[in-house]
Amino acid sequence: MKPWIEKQRHLIDFTAQSLARRKGKSLGLLVVYTLLVFVLASVALYTHALRNEASRVLAGTPEIVLQRLIAGRHDLIPPGYIEKIGRIRGVQKIEGRLWGYYYDSVLKANYTFMVPTDREIAPGEIVVGPALERTRELSTGNGVSFRAYTGELHTFIVAEVLAHESELVSADLVLMNEADFRRFFAYPASHHTDVALWVANPLEVRNVGVKLLDALPDSRPILREEVLRTYASIFDWREGMMLALLSAAILAFGIFAWEKAAGLSAEEKREIGILKAIGWETGDVIAMKFWEGFLVSLLAFLVGYVAAYVHVFHFEFSLFAPVLKGWAVLYPSFALTPQIDGLQVATLFVFTVLPYTAATLVPIWRAATADPDTVMRS
Amino acid sequence: MRPADRVLGATLLAAALFAATFVDAAWQRSAHEPALQRTAELVTRLRLSDVVLFTEARYTRHLTQADLHSAFQDHPVAQEHFPSGSLLPPPRILLDRHEALDRKATSPD
Numbered sequence: 001m002k003p004w005i006e007k008q009r010h011l012i013d014f015t016a017q018s019l020a021r022r023k024g025k026s027l028g029l030l031v032v033y034t035l036l037v038f039v040l041a042s043v044a045l046y047t048h049a050l051r052n053e054a055s056r057v058l059a060g061t062p063e064i065v066l067q068r069l070i071a072g073r074h075d076l077i078p079p080g081y082i083e084k085i086g087r088i089r090g091v092q093k094i095e096g097r098l099w100g101y102y103y104d105s106v107l108k109a110n111y112t113f114m115v116p117t118d119r120e121i122a123p124g125e126i127v128v129g130p131a132l133e134r135t136r137e138l139s140t141g142n143g144v145s146f147r148a149y150t151g152e153l154h155t156f157i158v159a160e161v162l163a164h165e166s167e168l169v170s171a172d173l174v175l176m177n178e179a180d181f182r183r184f185f186a187y188p189a190s191h192h193t194d195v196a197l198w199v200a201n202p203l204e205v206r207n208v209g210v211k212l213l214d215a216l217p218d219s220r221p222i223l224r225e226e227v228l229r230t231y232a233s234i235f236d237w238r239e240g241m242m243l244a245l246l247s248a249a250i251l252a253f254g255i256f257a258w259e260k261a262a263g264l265s266a267e268e269k270r271e272i273g274i275l276k277a278i279g280w281e282t283g284d285v286i287a288m289k290f291w292e293g294f295l296v297s298l299l300a301f302l303v304g305y306v307a308a309y310v311h312v313f314h315f316e317f318s319l320f321a322p323v324l325k326g327w328a329v330l331y332p333s334f335a336l337t338p339q340i341d342g343l344q345v346a347t348l349f350v351f352t353v354l355p356y357t358a359a360t361l362v363p364i365w366r367a368a369t370a371d372p373d374t375v376m377r378s
Numbered sequence: 379m380r381p382a383d384r385v386l387g388a389t390l391l392a393a394a395l396f397a398a399t400f401v402d403a404a405w406q407r408s409a410h411e412p413a414l415q416r417t418a419e420l421v422t423r424l425r426l427s428d429v430v431l432f433t434e435a436r437y438t439r440h441l442t443q444a445d446l447h448s449a450f451q452d453h454p455v456a457q458e459h460f461p462s463g464s465l466l467p468p469p470r471i472l473l474d475r476h477e478a479l480d481r482k483a484t485s486p487d
Binding site: 101116230 | 380381382383384385386388389392393395396398399400402403406407410413414416417418419420421422423424425426427428429430431432433434436439440441442443445460461462465
């Protein structure tokens with residue numbers, strides 16, 4: 001075993017020196033390779049962690065949300081609707097939700113206004129999400145004015161700012177009293193935005209959904225399962241603009257690596273010829289080149305992955321934030337909990353390290369099996 | 379120091395950092411756990427249904443509450459035009475998501 005290890009160390013010595021002779025080219029390859037792994041790993045880590053976090057925090061979302069649609073548009077729930085739902089067997093609890101969007105022309109940002117059902121907020125007061133606190137520089141006790149849809153200015157006092165730790169779900173929220181909400185939006189009395197309902201037997205959720213559609217054909221029930229499924233497929237690996245842009249980068253790298261690995265330079269060919277002429281065996285030449293391909297790709301994978309991890313979980317995916325921000329002014333800032341999918345990391349390893357190592361070996365094998373004299377003269 | 383030792387040393391260091399990411403992930407998971415629980419409670423209490431990823435358009439802010447029409451309803455033959463719409467492609471998400479409950483419901487006539 002020991003002589004074998006010693007032999008490999010000598011081969012790596014030779015490889016390292018050979019790479020050092022072509023410093024610019026080798027370093028360039030390592031940097032580009034590392035960057036590619038970094039981008040791929042950043043996207044993979046971010047989406048996986050986000051998917052996990054979303055399904056974890058949304059586990060408590062209402063079992064069914066019932067919307068009413070008119071001509072393909074979301075419409076208000078009229079009085080009497082909730083009573084009709086109450087008559088459906090299996091429904092345990094019904095709540096009319098009151099929420100809506102508000103466009104703040106000061107910041108040119110969209111907020112989500114909402115009436116909480118778990119607590120009573122004093123009239124004239126609001127509870128705001130952390131992104132609002134940051135962008136409008138609000139804090140507890142401050143007054144803030146919003147221009148209602150009727151044209152009047154309504155002033156509210158910030159009673160509380162929601163905790164930053166929950167920003168993923170609460171960044172743009174403005175919670176207020178029901179009377180304030182109705183007055184602000186001139187919301188018709190006894191109408192609701194949609195209805196949240198809970199079913200006594202979890203196995204009956206789908207049946208209740210069908211019954212709801214039977215009783216209220218203009219409604220659209222959204223099951224908790226659908227909510228979770230939506231977020232389970234969010235930023236699917238194969239989808240999204242980022243991956244579309246990335247595919248060009250991957251192709252470019254493929255061409256670069258192929259060119260580098262497959263097309264042996266005259267210098268490299270001469271090197272192989274000389275090595276063979278001085279007594280190296282074909283196996284030794286291949287082993288030496290294997291180490292070259294393997295070490296370069298392994299190092300690129302490890303460094304790229306570690307940098308991606310730090311970028312996603314310690315710097316909040318900040319390099320790609322502009323892509324995610326789009327036109328939004330209010331952008332949540334949240335620290336994702338690291339969730340690493342071993343299979344995903346293994347896939348990334350297989351797809352980055354193996355092809356390059358293999359691509360280095362094929363031309364070398366061809367050159368190394370040829371006659372040294374021919375190789376040196378070609 | 380031999381070149382092989384330098385190369386192997388650098389690779390081992392990178393491998394150690396790679397292993398450290400898993401340790402850090404485990405540590406951060408346990409550190410974030412209480413906050414995550416509080417967030418889940420907030421979702422239950424406020425009856426929230428979506429995470430705040432994009433605030434620019436209604437159908438990306440409340441992804442699960444959007445319907446097949448909402449991305450295109452600005453005017454007849456409207457195109458979906460928000461940048462976040464490209465990150466969350468509508469067809470697959472919107473089409474796959476709907477439970478086909480309406481097909482099970484009896485027809486009123």
